[in-house]
Amino acid sequence: MTAFIDEHRDAYGVEPICRLLEIVPSTYYDHRAKRADSDLRSNRSRRDDVLCAEIRRIWEENFGVYGARKVWRQRVREGYRVARCTVERLMRRLGLAGVVRGKGTCTTVSDMAQPCPQDKVNRQFRADLTCRLFQDHRLVEGGSVG
Secondary structure: OHHHHHHHHHHHOHHHHHHHHOOOHHHHHHHHHHHHOHHHOOHHHHHHHHHHHHHHHHHHHOOOOOOHHHHHHHHHHOOOOOOHHHHHHHHHHHOOOOOOOOOOOOOOOOOOOOOOOOOOOOOOOOOOOOOEEEEOOEEEEOOOOO
16 A cells, blocks of 8 residues: 555645555655664564565575474574464465475366366256255255165
8 A cells, every 4th residue: 555655746746645545644754764764563574574574584494394383393493482372473474385295186177178077858947936945856854866
């Protein structure tokens, strides 16, 4: 949002853009001041920046296979206390993930070049009422054949 305002502030001004976006101009100026001077930012955001660098270092040292739990355990082994949920949050923000073991689920992949088979018996499944299905002149409760 602040990048949009920065791009168009010379042509339209900050206050008219903020009025149109329905945000208070002081919010824009506050974000801009925090970008210019990191001392104005909260302790959590400054600590997050330091932790992000450490998380990326640990993840890269281990060839990108460590997930949040193993990165967290490595930080504890190095003597730093940090919550596991914090590591998870920051890894999500950085777009880092560990390796997922096992084979992925592979369902049938149909060949779109082949034509679909014809419905030769002309099946027509129509429910007259909810959870009732007439099929082959029999009433089936719950919509399943039994």
